[in-house]
Structure formats: structure tokens, C-alpha cells
Amino acid sequence: MNHEIKQWQWRVTEAYQDERLDKVIVQVGEDWSRSKVQKWIQEGYIKVDGKQMKSNYRLRVGEEINVTPPVQREGDLQPEAIPLDIQYEDDDLLVINKPRGMVVHPGAGNRAGTLVHALLYHLQEGKLSSIGGSERPGIVHRIDKDTSGLLVVAKNDHIHQLLAEQLQQHQIKRIYWALVQGVLPHNIGTIDAPIGRDPMDRKRMAVINRNSKKAVTHFTVRERLTEHTLVECQLETGRTHQIRVHFKYIGFPLVGDPVYGPKKRSALIEGQALHARELHFVHPRTSKEMDFLVEPPVEFMNLLEQLRKK
Structure with missing residues (x-):
């Protein structure tokens, strides 16, 4: 169709x-x-x-x-009866707590089981914005497959456009928790380093000066462990794999990261230990302050407890 x-x-x-x-x-x-x-x-x-x-x-x-x-001209996406953890919903938008392991939208190698397929089942046809195209209806911003946590979904093009403008103007506040390898010496810091495609591997991103975009991540140390650190990160920009790339760049890769971590991966968790914990924005229609917080999933907290015991 x-x-x-x-x-x-x-x-x-x-x-x-x-x-x-x-x-x-x-x-x-x-x-x-x-x-x-x-x-x-x-x-x-x-x-x-x-x-x-x-x-x-x-x-x-x-x-x-x-x-x-x-x-x-693309194949029809079929709705799938996949449970959704809906934190908020009205006629204009939804806020979803995405589980680890779920891809946000269809792409190469992921033609089923995505958040979009679940949204199509939850909502009637035509109830998602079309700005992102037929493969990404409603998707205003994304988080990686193995990153859990909050994201906002638009039900119509008008709201999608206004939310996209808030993103562009850095008015949507996104706060993540990440477990990184090594003990960060600084309590607070800002990583301001441009990100683009890795010229040696186009499937990866890297801090690079040519053909890159400005990328800024602010962080605060929440807890220091024996060999790891729990950090809270606030995105100023939203580049692909931004937190993962930035912490690799400063020498503290995320625990379990299959792409940017060390070749010998942690057996404690499958995929990077990263969770989109807070989301704050102004509702484009009501002008109401929307504030959401969800704690990390059980596997993240179990990992944190194991590292504390070490």
C-alpha cells in the first residue's frame, strides 16, 4: 500500500x-x-x-x-498485540515506558515486534502522526533497542510538529541513568564533542570533526562503586547513540555495551546499562508542564546491587 x-x-x-x-x-x-x-x-x-x-x-x-x-511504497505494517507500559495518554499524545530489548520502529532486520507495531494495535488506524513516514508513525524521538525508559509519541501531525520544535529548541528535558565502567573522578561534567558516522565502520557512531553534528551531554555522578559509576545524564542534543559514544570517548564505556564497550563484554547484563528515567516537556495543546519519572527495570537494579556487593 x-x-x-x-x-x-x-x-x-x-x-x-x-x-x-x-x-x-x-x-x-x-x-x-x-x-x-x-x-x-x-x-x-x-x-x-x-x-x-x-x-x-x-x-x-x-x-x-x-x-x-x-x-x-512499502509493505503494510501489521498491528501486533504487544503489551505497552503507558504512563500517560490523551487525544494528542502518549508517554511510553519502553522495555529493554524492544526496537522503537521497523528497520533492516527488525520487521516485527517493534514499539510501532504495538502502538498500531493499541490505537485505531490513522491515530498516529504521519510526519515520520510510514515506518515511524508517531515517533517523535527514539531510544536504542537495549535502552529502557520514557519516550513521547504523537497522535497527530500538529502535535508532532510542536513536540519536534521543542526538541530542536532543547525544551524537552531527558534524563538518563547509566552504569559506566571505571570510577569517574568528577562529580559533575559536560561532554561537548561532535558525533558523526565512524569512517571505519558506518554502522557505528564516533566523536569526529568532519561530517558530524554538535553533541552535548551533561552528567552528574550519583554513586561510585568499586570499579563502576552510576551517572545521571541530561541530553542537550539527541544524536544517535550519544551517551554511549560520549562515555566511550572519555574512557568510561557503558557496562554491557555490545558496540562501544570492550570486546570482553559483561556477563551481568545483555546490552548497555542505560535507562531513560525522566521526561519533562510542555504539552503543546494545554501548555501544562508534563513530568514523568520511571525507575530502571529489574535487570538494571539487580546489576547495580551486584556491583555494590563487589
């Missing part, structure tokens, strides 16, 4: 004055690659104030960018 992606709109702010059109779309868009964005610009799917521009067009404050991606 064909799935039409509705129009995506964004107005240029002072922060993006005189920046290249393609660069800005990659930064503020829905995780589109630069090559895809440049192709869409060339083919007229991206316009500025209703006009087709070139990729290197320099933006001006107040201009409106419109993106209408081409129709995708």
Missing part, C-alpha cells in the same frame, strides 16, 4: 540565519541523511517560501521551509 507523508513545515529562526538549506534540513529534520535531503531539494520536494532552491541556498530569518517527501 502507498503511504503519503504529509507536509512538514518549519520557520527559520535566528540560529539558522545564513546557513545552507541542506545543512539545516539535516539538523532539524526527521533524521534524514544529507544525500537524501539534497536529492529531495533537486527534485522539488523541499521548497523555501514556496520556491525551489538549490542545496547551497543561504536561509533568512522568517522564511518557511516546506518538505513533502515522495510517496513511499
Whole structure:
């Protein structure tokens, strides 16, 4: 079945004055690659104030960018009766506590059993936003498969766009707990290091200066153990694998991380010990402060207890 992606709109702010059109779309868009964005610009799917521009067009404050991606021809996603831990739900959005081991949306090698499949079962057809495309209905932001915790899902395009703008303007507060290897000497700190695709392995991310995006993680030590540290992390930006990459970069990889940890992995937990514990945002329709906190899952807490005993 064909799935039409509705129009995506964004107005240029002072922060993006005189920046290249393609660069800005990659930064503020829905995780589109630069090559895809440049192709869409060339083919007229991206316009500025209703006009087709070139990729290197320099933006001006107040201009409106419109993106209408081409129709995708993809297989229908089938709803699946997978239980959801719903922390909040109204006519506009849901807040979900995602379990470890669940992939957020379909992709290569994950065509079933995702959060999206569960949402399609929970909600009637057409009750999720379409901005993210047919493979990612409702998904405003993601967390990795083995990362547990809170994320917000949009039921309509208007709310999705407003939540996306809050993300872009760093108005959504996301706080994680992570168990890292080694004893961090600093009580608080900020890791400000750009992240991009690892040129040696395109499936991994890395701190790299070329073809990268700004990435900032703030952290506070919650507890020091004999050989490990429990840290609380607040994301200022939301790059792929950001916390995992940043702590590897400073020499304190996450316990159990199969990609960025040491080759000899911890037998104490399957996958990285990372939990999205708090989520704070303003409801786009009611302007109400929305505050959520869920403690880490039992396997995370069991691991923490084992490390305390060591």
C-alpha cells in the first residue's frame, strides 16, 4: 500500500540565519541523511517560501521551509498485540515506558515486534502522526533497542510538529541513568564533542570533526562503586547513540555495551546499562508542564546491587 507523508513545515529562526538549506534540513529534520535531503531539494520536494532552491541556498530569518517527501511504497505494517507500559495518554499524545530489548520502529532486520507495531494495535488506524513516514508513525524521538525508559509519541501531525520544535529548541528535558565502567573522578561534567558516522565502520557512531553534528551531554555522578559509576545524564542534543559514544570517548564505556564497550563484554547484563528515567516537556495543546519519572527495570537494579556487593 502507498503511504503519503504529509507536509512538514518549519520557520527559520535566528540560529539558522545564513546557513545552507541542506545543512539545516539535516539538523532539524526527521533524521534524514544529507544525500537524501539534497536529492529531495533537486527534485522539488523541499521548497523555501514556496520556491525551489538549490542545496547551497543561504536561509533568512522568517522564511518557511516546506518538505513533502515522495510517496513511499512499502509493505503494510501489521498491528501486533504487544503489551505497552503507558504512563500517560490523551487525544494528542502518549508517554511510553519502553522495555529493554524492544526496537522503537521497523528497520533492516527488525520487521516485527517493534514499539510501532504495538502502538498500531493499541490505537485505531490513522491515530498516529504521519510526519515520520510510514515506518515511524508517531515517533517523535527514539531510544536504542537495549535502552529502557520514557519516550513521547504523537497522535497527530500538529502535535508532532510542536513536540519536534521543542526538541530542536532543547525544551524537552531527558534524563538518563547509566552504569559506566571505571570510577569517574568528577562529580559533575559536560561532554561537548561532535558525533558523526565512524569512517571505519558506518554502522557505528564516533566523536569526529568532519561530517558530524554538535553533541552535548551533561552528567552528574550519583554513586561510585568499586570499579563502576552510576551517572545521571541530561541530553542537550539527541544524536544517535550519544551517551554511549560520549562515555566511550572519555574512557568510561557503558557496562554491557555490545558496540562501544570492550570486546570482553559483561556477563551481568545483555546490552548497555542505560535507562531513560525522566521526561519533562510542555504539552503543546494545554501548555501544562508534563513530568514523568520511571525507575530502571529489574535487570538494571539487580546489576547495580551486584556491583555494590563487589
